[in-house]
Amino acid sequence: MSTYAIIPQEQWVDELIERFPNAPLIQNYRVLVFADAEAGQLKSDYSERGIVELSSYIEIIEHMEVDLKPWVILQVEPLREVMQYFNPPSYEVI
Amino acid sequence: MRNDLLAQIVIASGGTVTNKDDRNALLSDWLAAVESPQIEVARLDGATQYWQLSEEISVPSGGSIELDLMYDSANQSEIEYVLTSELNSDTSLFFTSKEALRAGSSGYISDVLVDGVSAVTLPYDDTFHTIKCIISGDLASVGILGARFNYTRNSSGVIKSFRVRDDSGLVINEIPLTNKAQGATQLATVGSVNATMINYTGDEWEPLP
Numbered sequence: 001m002s003t004y005a006i007i008p009q010e011q012w013v014d015e016l017i018e019r020f021p022n023a024p025l026i027q028n029y030r031v032l033v034f035a036d037a038e039a040g041q042l043k044s045d046y047s048e049r050g051i052v053e054l055s056s057y058i059e060i061i062e063h064m065e066v067d068l069k070p071w072v073i074l075q076v077e078p079l080r081e082v083m084q085y086f087n088p089p090s091y092e093v094i
Numbered sequence: 095m096r097n098d099l100l101a102q103i104v105i106a107s108g109g110t111v112t113n114k115d116d117r118n119a120l121l122s123d124w125l126a127a128v129e130s131p132q133i134e135v136a137r138l139d140g141a142t143q144y145w146q147l148s149e150e151i152s153v154p155s156g157g158s159i160e161l162d163l164m165y166d167s168a169n170q171s172e173i174e175y176v177l178t179s180e181l182n183s184d185t186s187l188f189f190t191s192k193e194a195l196r197a198g199s200s201g202y203i204s205d206v207l208v209d210g211v212s213a214v215t216l217p218y219d220d221t222f223h224t225i226k227c228i229i230s231g232d233l234a235s236v237g238i239l240g241a242r243f244n245y246t247r248n249s250s251g252v253i254k255s256f257r258v259r260d261d262s263g264l265v266i267n268e269i270p271l272t273n274k275a276q277g278a279t280q281l282a283t284v285g286s287v288n289a290t291m292i293n294y295t296g297d298e299w300e301p302l303p
Contacts (some may be wrong), residue, residue, distance in 0.1 A: 002139060002295045022292045024142050024245060033142045035295040079141045080171070080250075087246045088174045 003039040003081050005032040006060065007051070011029050011049065026086050031079065039081040046071065057081035095216055100124065127275060134166075134274045136291060136298040138141070140171055140250025143298070144241030145256070145271065145280075145289040150180045153234040156261030157183075159203075159227040161290060162254040165193075165218040166303070176245040180237035189248065191220055197227065204230035224252055237290065254302075256289065274299045 007016070012023060012030040023030040034042060043051055044090050050070030057078040063070075065080070100120040104127055106265045113119040148284065153159055159177065172191045178198075179185040187206065197203035205212055207226040213299035214254045225239060239256060240249040258267040267285035278294035291298070 002297045004142070020293075022142075024293075028220055031142055033139070033295055035297050038295075056254045074143055076139050084173075 001036055002033050003036050004074050004076060006074065007032060008069055026083060028067065029064055043073065060087055095096055098239040102282055109158050133272045134299040135252045135302055136247060136270055137252050138240045140174065142247050142293040143251065144248055144292055146292050147237050147238035148288045150235045150237035151258055151267055152261050153229045153236060153258055155230055155232050157229050158259045159236050161225045162222045163216065163225055164220065164222045165216065165266045167218050167220050169218050169250060171250045174249045176249055177236055178243045179235040180243055182243060184242050185234045185236055199295050202229060202231055202234040203227045210302040
């Protein structure tokens with residue numbers, strides 16, 4: 001298992017583009033993926049950004065749609081739901 | 095080199111540390127790991143991860159692209175991409191719903207065989223199945239496994255190996271994706287094209303079922 005963080009695009013550009021060059025873009029956010037063992041260190045290193053841990057994909061979507069800045073720490077299941085929401089099944093299948 | 099660093103190398107190579115205070119034992123552990131690489135498979139997360147080939151492979155007409163692919167019976171995912179070329183989905187294999195496999199509308203993949211039989215489904219049954227994409231025409235290519243070319247779709251399956259054959263059935267590219275010690279970049283055993291897992295963390299590996 002891995003842990004994920006959804007962070008504002010501008011913070012990724014300013015600070016984390018080299019460490020996470022292939023972070024997927026969703027709306028104005030980037031998705032970082034890191035080993036579970038790194039999660040504590042990452043949260044410590046970037047705590048001043050504000051960090052929330054959310055498990056409900058509905059809450060995560062609301063967070064993104066109102067353009068909140070704190071990082072969202074989440075697991076893969078809600079992340080898949082969020083990605084599905086912003087790229088619905090009828091879009092770009094073929 | 096310090097023993098603790100040596101122990102880390104043993105673990106990173108897929109080995110087991112028998113005695114962290116015995117340098118000779120650590121060296122022996124490391125040799126055992128390198129000589130008998132741990133065979134595991136890497137589970138893609140279905141969201142951010144995929145295998146990027148080091149260069150796009152042109153597949154000749156009459157040739158084939160093959161994958162050994164497994165989906166868990168508990169997997170509920172539906173719209174997913176198994177493979178594509180790099181710039182478009184002309185050469186592509188994807189799910190339109192759970193278990194329902196389809197190839198891109200270009201016709202570059204003219205038939206899909208699952209375990210040797212023409213099929214439009216891939217069972218989600220905890221078992222590896224060999225998917226063989228039969229190629230027609232000289233425009234087919236593959237550069238990405240486990241995602242769409244623009245990365246809006248991914249795969250949450252487990253790909254154990256990847257092969258390309260020419261029109262005589264000869265394997266011209268092969269990459270086993272099972273060498274944990276190699277980490278993110280898995281090296282070819284046939285041909286010179288390797289595969290790198292994008293957004294790799296090291297947490298993806300699991301024993302073969």
